[in-house]
Amino acid sequence: MSVEPDSAVSVAEPAAPKGLLAEVQRRRTFAVISHPDAGKSTLTEALALHARMISEAGAIHGKAGRRSTVSDWMEMEKARGISVSSTALQFTYGDSVINLVDTPGHSDFSEDTYRVLTAVDAAVMLIDAAKGLEPQTLKLFQVCRHRGIPVITVINKWDRPGRAALELLDEIHERIGLVPTPLFLPVGIAGDFRGLLRRGKGGEAAEYVHFTRTAGGATIAPEDLMSPEAAAAREGEAWETAVEESELLSVAEQDHDQELFLAGTTSPVIYASAMLNFGVRQLLETLVAFAPAPRSRADIDGLPRQVTDPFSAVVFKVQAGMDTAHRDRLAFMRIVSGVFERGMVMTHAQTGKPFTTKYAQTVFGRERSTVETAYPGDVVGLVNATALAPGHTLYLDKKVEFPPIPSFAPEHFSILRAESASKYKQFRRAVDQLDSEGVVQVLRNDIRGDAAPVLAAVGPMQFEVVSARMRTEFNVQARLEPLPYSLARRTDADSADELARQRGVEVFTRSDGVLLALFSDKWRLQYIQKELPDLTLEPLVATAD
Ligand code: G4P
Numbered sequence: 011m012s013v014e015p016d017s018a019v020s021v022a023e024p025a026a027p028k029g030l031l032a033e034v035q036r037r038r039t040f041a042v043i044s045h046p047d048a049g050k051s052t053l054t055e056a057l058a059l060h061a062r063m064i065s066e067a068g069a070i071h072g073k074a075g076r077r078s079t080v081s082d083w084m085e086m087e088k089a090r091g092i093s094v095s096s097t098a099l100q101f102t103y104g105d106s107v108i109n110l111v112d113t114p115g116h117s118d119f120s121e122d123t124y125r126v127l128t129a130v131d132a133a134v135m136l137i138d139a140a141k142g143l144e145p146q147t148l149k150l151f152q153v154c155r156h157r158g159i160p161v162i163t164v165i166n167k168w169d170r171p172g173r174a175a176l177e178l179l180d181e182i183h184e185r186i187g188l189v190p191t192p193l194f195l196p197v198g199i200a201g202d203f204r205g206l207l208r209r210g211k212g213g214e215a216a217e218y219v220h221f222t223r224t225a226g227g228a229t230i231a232p233e234d235l236m237s238p239e240a241a242a243a244r245e246g247e248a249w250e251t252a253v254e255e256s257e258l259l260s261v262a263e264q265d266h267d268q269e270l271f272l273a274g275t276t277s278p279v280i281y282a283s284a285m286l287n288f289g290v291r292q293l294l295e296t297l298v299a300f301a302p303a304p305r306s307r308a309d310i311d312g313l314p315r316q317v318t319d320p321f322s323a324v325v326f327k328v329q330a331g332m333d334t335a336h337r338d339r340l341a342f343m344r345i346v347s348g349v350f351e352r353g354m355v356m357t358h359a360q361t362g363k364p365f366t367t368k369y370a371q372t373v374f375g376r377e378r379s380t381v382e383t384a385y386p387g388d389v390v391g392l393v394n395a396t397a398l399a400p401g402h403t404l405y406l407d408k409k410v411e412f413p414p415i416p417s418f419a420p421e422h423f424s425i426l427r428a429e430s431a432s433k434y435k436q437f438r439r440a441v442d443q444l445d446s447e448g449v450v451q452v453l454r455n456d457i458r459g460d461a462a463p464v465l466a467a468v469g470p471m472q473f474e475v476v477s478a479r480m481r482t483e484f485n486v487q488a489r490l491e492p493l494p495y496s497l498a499r500r501t502d503a504d505s506a507d508e509l510a511r512q513r514g515v516e517v518f519t520r521s522d523g524v525l526l527a528l529f530s531d532k533w534r535l536q537y538i539q540k541e542l543p544d545l546t547l548e549p550l551v552a553t554a555d
Contacts (some may be wrong), residue, residue: 030317030385033107037107038106038297039130039344039387045144049136057110060287061103061108097391098111099112106298108297109388111344113126119146121417121450121468123469124150124153125326125415125448126327129344131159131301132297132301133159134162135163137163139172139173159274162280163279165280166284167284168200168282169283170200188274188275191266191271191277191279192278192279193279195209195255197251204220205288206281207241212265213259213264231288304386317346321354322348322408324402324403325343325398325400326342328340328341339393340392340393340395341391341395342392344387344389346412348386348406349384354406355367356406357409365395417550422472423464423493424490424493426441439484440488441463444480445521449476450472454518455517455519477490493528497528497529501525509545
């Protein structure tokens with residue numbers, strides 16, 4: 011696709027296509043980060059309900075009948091007949107276009123879960139009001155912090171007995187240093203959720219949103235908007251408590267500040283019940299009002315690719331064999347700049363080769379439909395994109411390459427052995443291919459040699475994918491033997507020799523050249539850090555920093 015030059019602009023600097031900026035400004039691309047069971051599927055469904063994609067929610071709240079390896083969204087699609095992608099759900103809300111990018115987070119937690127966060131502009135941290143911060147939420151939050159992704163916090167399940175409103179905020183503040191700045195405070199304690207107090211600019215009670223339950227939370231909960239006076243008359247002490255809490259937060263300077271939110275210092279908070287659809291509209295309004303629209307992205311030289319520049323995109327996930335009937339590979343790209351039009355021939359930055367997009371698709375669960383046009387912030391699936399791997403760049407006209415997606419801290423380690431020595435060549439080819447695709451991290455050291463590499467993964471499901479693909483695509487039977495390590499730290503050549511002499515530690519080189527020291531457990535690590543404080547042992551959220 012070529013861009014029509016505007017008469018007022020020189021041909022060398024083509025103007026952005028008409029309407030591109032407007033399309034960018036109305037887009038919000040985000041992911042939900044949460045621990046299993048916090049209510050992500052329920053919230054996704056509630057958002058779809060509010061966006062009028064479905065007319066009724068509730069049928070899939072229960073876990074019964076879900077198949078663990080299948081995305082919940084596929085189940086949702088089956089149950090409701092709505093168009094839900096296993097990778098991105100797009101819907102309009104008022105004038106806005108919302109892209110909700112899926113973070114697989116249940117049994118299929120893997121490096122992909124983290125990579126998805128490179129494709130979003132904001133995250134919603136979903137917390138169970140009774141449980142507070144949980145391990146998986148923390149891990150995902152660290153990735154958001156590392157990447158500078160602004161976070162909106164939703165405290166869910168307020169319809170059920172749980173902890174005190176301010177206590178949950180204190181926990182967030184103290185444990186992760188994120189300053190919670192509620193936009194809405196609950197009226198009524200956890201378990202007695204009556205409505206939300208909307209905090210005005212200086213933290214004063216601006217409005218009361220009273221909710222009415224619907225049967226099973228299946229439809230949008232009707233809202234009554236009331237003045238603070240009417241709220242006080244209606245809710246009495248519950249309202250006064252919320253007003254007091256709001257004042258306390260203001261004294262502690264916990265009021266929303268857009269700049270601090272975008273900088274990742276503060277997080278607007280909404281109390282909600284995804285199941286009853288309380289607070290869901292407020293979340294959508296918050297996304298529209300405060301979450302950033304797609305912005306420029308720095309290229310490998312640190313120069314910004316503006317959203318109005320010619321088309322460019324980053325591949326953030328590659329899924330092989332999604333459709334067992336046609337063994338294929340889908341590469342999902344997030345558009346960074348320009349307009350995508352199906353059929354255009356773009357360049358694959360890593361190889362310099364042309365790439366046709368005749369079969370660009372949005373993926374709707376098992377159904378796929380062709381995508382004709384897409385804008386920055388949108389996610390498009392490319393079929394049979396064998397040359398593409400996570401982190402790769404595609405562009406049009408003006409050359410660009412984005413920095414690679416960092417590798418994340420692995421927690422599972424296994425030796426991979428070919429069952430038959432006669433297939434060694436295929437075995438090596440398969441390992442190299444899966445390594446380059448980012449399916450797992452491949453580690454080597456001189457002592458173990460090359461015949462049986464060590465695989466490192468964020469989630470054990472990555473190993474299953476390796477075994478399955480070795481068998482089906484490369485016709486190699488391979489065996490995985492778990493190694494007794496659970497922790498990796500980045501080290502350097504100076505520390506490596508000393509570390510290799512320690513019990514319960516092994517040092518490897520990852521294929522990107524990074525030296526990793528593996529430890530059996532955190533006590534071993536702590537002991538070594540205490541005994542040998544001069545060794546380099548850095549935590550590994552990401553390694554591209
Ligand atoms: P996940 O995708 O994050 O794993 O969570 P999911 O939505 O599946 O929700 C996990 C459980 O929490 C479900 O209960 C769901 O109904 C419940 N839940 C989600 N949001 C809320 C909420 O706002 N309030 C209350 N009270 N519960 C909520 P389940 O026991 O697995 O199924 P079910 O028998 O309750 O349907």
